[in-house]
Amino acid sequence: MFWLEHAYILPAIPAAAFVAMFLFGRFLPRQGDWFSIFAIGSVFVLFFFVLESHLDSINAGLGGIGNAGFNWLEFGDFHLRIGFTVDSITVVMLGVVSLVSLLVHVYSVSYMRHHGRPEPRYWWYFTVLSLFSASMLALVLADNLLLLYIAWEGVGVCSFLLIGFYYERPSAVEAAKKAFVTTRLGDVGLLIGIILFWRATGTFQISEIIEAAQAGRTNDLAPVMGDAYLTLATLLLFLGAMGKSAQVPFHVWLPDAMEGPTPVSALIHAATMVVAGVYLVARMLPVFDVAPGALELVLAVGLITSLLAGAIAITQTDIKKVLAYSTISQLGFMFVALGAGAVGIAMFHLMTHAFFKAALFLGSGSVIHMTDEQEMGKLGGLWWRMPITTITFTLSAAALAGIAPLSGFFSKDEIFSVVEATQDEAILILLGISAFLSALYMARLVILTFFGPPKDLAVIKRTKEAGPLITIPLVILTLLTLFVGWFALDQIGDAFGFPGGINNYIYFPEPEFFHFNSGLAAATGLVSLLGILTAWWFWWGANARRATAVREFQPRMAAVLENKFYFDEAYQWAIDNLVLRFASMVAWFDRHIVNDTGINGPGDSLRYASFWTKFHVTGRIPDYALLMIVGIASAGALGFLLR
Amino acid sequence: MPPLENVLIVNAIIFAIGVMGVLTRRNAVLILMSLELMLNAVSLNMVAFAVYGRVGFGNFTGIIFALFIIVIAAAEVALALGIVVRTFRNRATANVDEINLLKW
Numbered sequence: 042m043f044w045l046e047h048a049y050i051l052p053a054i055p056a057a058a059f060v061a062m063f064l065f066g067r068f069l070p071r072q073g074d075w076f077s078i079f080a081i082g083s084v085f086v087l088f089f090f091v092l093e094s095h096l097d098s099i100n101a102g103l104g105g106i107g108n109a110g111f112n113w114l115e116f117g118d119f120h121l122r123i124g125f126t127v128d129s130i131t132v133v134m135l136g137v138v139s140l141v142s143l144l145v146h147v148y149s150v151s152y153m154r155h156h157g158r159p160e161p162r163y164w165w166y167f168t169v170l171s172l173f174s175a176s177m178l179a180l181v182l183a184d185n186l187l188l189l190y191i192a193w194e195g196v197g198v199c200s201f202l203l204i205g206f207y208y209e210r211p212s213a214v215e216a217a218k219k220a221f222v223t224t225r226l227g228d229v230g231l232l233i234g235i236i237l238f239w240r241a242t243g244t245f246q247i248s249e250i251i252e253a254a255q256a257g258r259t260n261d262l263a264p265v266m267g268d269a270y271l272t273l274a275t276l277l278l279f280l281g282a283m284g285k286s287a288q289v290p291f292h293v294w295l296p297d298a299m300e301g302p303t304p305v306s307a308l309i310h311a312a313t314m315v316v317a318g319v320y321l322v323a324r325m326l327p328v329f330d331v332a333p334g335a336l337e338l339v340l341a342v343g344l345i346t347s348l349l350a351g352a353i354a355i356t357q358t359d360i361k362k363v364l365a366y367s368t369i370s371q372l373g374f375m376f377v378a379l380g381a382g383a384v385g386i387a388m389f390h391l392m393t394h395a396f397f398k399a400a401l402f403l404g405s406g407s408v409i410h411m412t413d414e415q416e417m418g419k420l421g422g423l424w425w426r427m428p429i430t431t432i433t434f435t436l437s438a439a440a441l442a443g444i445a446p447l448s449g450f451f452s453k454d455e456i457f458s459v460v461e462a463t464q465d466e467a468i469l470i471l472l473g474i475s476a477f478l479s480a481l482y483m484a485r486l487v488i489l490t491f492f493g494p495p496k497d498l499a500v501i502k503r504t505k506e507a508g509p510l511i512t513i514p515l516v517i518l519t520l521l522t523l524f525v526g527w528f529a530l531d532q533i534g535d536a537f538g539f540p541g542g543i544n545n546y547i548y549f550p551e552p553e554f555f556h557f558n559s560g561l562a563a564a565t566g567l568v569s570l571l572g573i574l575t576a577w578w579f580w581w582g583a584n585a586r587r588a589t590a591v592r593e594f595q596p597r598m599a600a601v602l603e604n605k606f607y608f609d610e611a612y613q614w615a616i617d618n619l620v621l622r623f624a625s626m627v628a629w630f631d632r633h634i635v636n637d638t639g640i641n642g643p644g645d646s647l648r649y650a651s652f653w654t655k656f657h658v659t660g661r662i663p664d665y666a667l668l669m670i671v672g673i674a675s676a677g678a679l680g681f682l683l684r
Numbered sequence: 685m686p687p688l689e690n691v692l693i694v695n696a697i698i699f700a701i702g703v704m705g706v707l708t709r710r711n712a713v714l715i716l717m718s719l720e721l722m723l724n725a726v727s728l729n730m731v732a733f734a735v736y737g738r739v740g741f742g743n744f745t746g747i748i749f750a751l752f753i754i755v756i757a758a759a760e761v762a763l764a765l766g767i768v769v770r771t772f773r774n775r776a777t778a779n780v781d782e783i784n785l786l787k788w
Contacts, residue, residue: 116747658787659784659787660784660787661780661781662715662780662783662786663706663708663710663780663781665786666706667707670703670706
């Protein structure tokens, strides 16, 4: 069980690699890319030791939970503990983060080069990737909200740095700023929420906060927090989750974040960082459970987000933008599962989504790298030029669309079955519409990018399949996408030596049995097929005229979708008319009241009063500093002599 | 633990380095860094006194003071760096010898 208590070694390795890369990376051979890869690779190996310890501990009846930590600050009775814990949710996240991160590191060696030459700041790219891996691993291992918050901001900074990696491009700078500020808005809520919990309970430990929130609601004790207080603190936490996981109305930063290098989009903006919000809510779900109204809000936000983002994705023309909106939509699905109270199912969808979405982004990166194009209007017909990319991309897209027996089918079906069991019919139907939209936009993306006639012959002619460093990660992720969903079936778990189904192990101690509901599965499968057929009807080859016809039939609706429901415009309007107007009022007050009267008034009077004595003042800052220091020192010496 | 006097001597040395930096450097950014050195020496003093339990302070007063100094230093750096950046934009220099309009 060594690794349960010493899991903090996992984030420590890339953290050390970050320091070394930051100081020496650019002087190492190959700018040190092998160093970062070695660090994250050893984390991935160690993950299996953690997993083994975890399973051993469960089989021995010890609960599979390990904890280690130390006191960071001590003021009398006040202790600030930095601790790391391993439980089933953490183990799932550790596996996802270390595997996807390793694959993205390897992929980047090829992607971040042009004609074999490393791009500028190649070493810096790997340095930040190491820092990101360290922060993300610390985030999932944290057993207290304070360390979680620190790591939360750490991944936010890495996201900012990597979105703005090509900072010569003004659009990349803008996107990085937008991402940072938008997520910050949510983070302020998260911080206030953490402080509110601390104020009521005197601790940052997640387990103790959960106990305190439940006290009085699940037993006969007096409640630690009133209902209103608890709900407020919980919703503030959720605000942070919404910002990080790009839920409406904070979703506007994620599509712009596609300005970063594509492997970064795969790692940070699809598989790991953006699911930190889902992870936070999953971790704190017992609190959400007892806070009145919190779960309903989580479900509503997730549902609205998945519908809106799915609708927007249909009209986007940039490969990466479609994938970004699809990520937002799938994150909405995860929040719906959480809102229905199913942690295990949300984590399951998180895991399957991490694999197929990383595969999709890396596949789109392969297309972008080899064609230098990311507008679907210039692609098409790539399938015979890039067979491996086409096959992996299509399979992953089918998984996202929910085609059996790929992983997305199982995880989505679980979400449907839990929603059917606990929520209204209307919610189930809306979720079905959202699933239909997912199938529609994924099929459209695949058709317009890889099939049909090539829209630009010059692009096709210069394109060939990417090298092995790019295709091997694609194949590995696609294989995972093919098989990981089967773990939902109890029999498969039995066959692999996990009696009673693998979910008994992954989601210990409260395994939510995955009721494979064949009626519902057939219905969702039909919905997905319908979505794909619709996409075929509208966009396959010459059918594209039908899409144009619909667009011309309803130009206003098309414009609303193409402009993403005018969220950006609304925010710009609010900034221009509310924030800047208020700021100009403050500026006027500062200039005329504070400056002219408050500062220049006394200054002017001194100036006139000191007309004959002022000329010894030189204006040189060092002279002033010297006078101050000599004055203070002599005052001190005088005090010492006269003591 | 080393005796309190040694800690104080180290702090005094750091402080003196900071003073020398403020007086002799010409680059505004380096002056700010020296200023930070002085502030850090003072906070270290506070912490040292708190840890060694000398002087009539309560046990945590020194540590709390050090925390306050850190916060104020952060605010001060944000402000001062802003001023330096604006000055650099206006005058294309961060040399304090050339920034000499702060007089009559």
